Amino acid sequence: MNTTALIRPAWTPATIALMVLGFVVFWPLGLAMLAYIIWGDRLDGFKRDVNKATDGIFAGCRRGADKAHRWGHSSARTGNVAFDDWRDKELERLAEERRKLDEALAEFDDYARELRRAKDQEEFDRFMAARNKPTTPTTTTKPAKGKGTNLLDD
Template identity: 40%
Template sequence: MNTLASEQTFAPRPNWFARTENWLDEKGKGAWIAAMVLGFIFFWPVGLALLAYMIWSKRMFSGKSCAQRRSRTVMSTRSTGNSAFDSYKADTLRRLEEEQNNFEAFLERLREAKDKAEFDQFMDDRAKREDAD
């Protein structure tokens, strides 16, 4: 009996849906949109299902492309074998993610302040109109 063949473990081949999803992810957001448009053209429920899936899986509105998300995940989990470098890489990635989260929070506060200023201006203009009438 061939012991080498019996010791090897084979990963199951992903189903057609997973293969298609991976292929579209590699091509980027444009491929997802093209598939959705073609789905609407040929059979509208397919386009609608793709649109719902893109929204549900957050592929439609994320700032990063699908390929960027996957490459970042793969790079952050892959070990180089050098524990000092792996530790440095993990710390750096953690710090960068923290900086990104802080920056996104800053942008959100900036948007909220702008919205509040616009609303306050609207209310002031409205009060002035009412006083003039």
């Protein structure tokens, strides 16, 4: 940053005067000047980050537009009738292949969903069978007097 600039994010007489003038004219202007004096040296990094983020967003839009153009979503003709006809046939063939792949994917998703449902049903049935199994109380028999295994009983 140029340190010889008249207005820079530092406590110089010019910035102090502008801050005071800003408070006199309209207080948000003075507050903005105060913020610039205090945090203005961070603006370069902030500006760089914002530019990088927006470049990333718009690069994604450009990639999406390029893909759409490549997949024939553009009505631009090349002027070569034979090539345009061949391209249209290929794009139709690819669209048909895409449709078949989408149908196969939907069928597989249905199959996998049915398998998960069957597995869940089997686990649930096993749980219910174990839960509803009648519990038989265990009976303990007392040994006859004098015949016990405990030495203190004798």
